[in-house]
Amino acid sequence: MQIIQSIQNRIHTIRGERVMLDKDLALLYEIETKRLTEAVKRNIKRFPEDFMFQLTKQEFDSLRSQIATLNDTEAYLSSQIVMINKGRGQHAKYLPYAFTEQGIAMLSGILNSDKAINMNINIMRAFVAIRKIVLQQQDIKEQLQAIKERLSEHDVQLSQIYDAMENILDEKASQRKWEERDRIGFKAIK
Template identity: 65%
Template sequence: MQIIKSIQNRIYEIRGERVMLDFDLALLYEVETKVLNQAVKRNIKRFPDDFMFRLTQVEWESIRSQIVTASSETVDPSSQIVMISQNKRNVGITPYAFTEQGVAMLSGVVNSNKAINMNIAIMRAFVDVRKILLKQSNLNEQLTEIKERIGEHDVQLNELYDAMENLIDEKIAQLKWNDRQRIGFKIKE
């Protein structure tokens, strides 16, 4: 379970996709980033744009600031290793981002026991993230439904209050009518 949490912390949302970066995957597969990227380049036909893309400089700066913030908040040794591997990185080249399908395709490219086992764990992490997001959207739907019901109840309560005020006003008018001073001839009996 700890490994899945660690993997979930390495899943980022970029361009509306949940992705993992090449250096994180290399760390998890226990290979160098360079080796991972070479394997991908040798099999580039397996990685269309919707499976893998290179980050823009702006996206990379944004992700990099998130990683630095996360690694300073935690004292996780693996995040320190990631920071060290990023420091060695050629700053002119941005990392590759792999979507869930791209990570699945990596299992056929990086073929070691560690990579296979880690790939299974990564797929489970993606599934867990999807489940969490589905639960969250379900909760949002329930909250919206509750708000609508409350709105309907407010309308119904206002109608009740108006009806009660009308009844009270009619009673008051009736009392005033009965208590009015009579005019005209008075007959003594």
């Protein structure tokens, strides 16, 4: 279960899709990112845009800012892309590729090592676990909406009960006033 949790931590939402980055996949498959992208490019027909896409600079920067909260994390993120040393600093050479669940499933067809096959099974389990969580959250949202509707109905009913009680109390108060009024006229003495 720990491996699935580790995989879930590497799943990001980009362009409305749950994806994993090439560097994370290469790390899980225990191969170099370069080898992973080479295998993908040799079989590019298997990876249409809804299976795999390359991040834009803005998407990558946004992803980095979402995750980069600690210095350790920053070091991890800088390894997300292939870096070259040039002149004064390091510059990104390639933006990472993002693989959807279907793209990751397609990877199992081109990476045939036992490690890749076993890891793919775990990755699919992680995606299924996330889907279950999302469905449970949707069920909870629907239940909360039903409760809200019932409560608003109850508010109306309670308001009506309150109004009726107020009317009854007003009638009782006016009746009491009537009975306690000073009588005029003669009083019979016994």
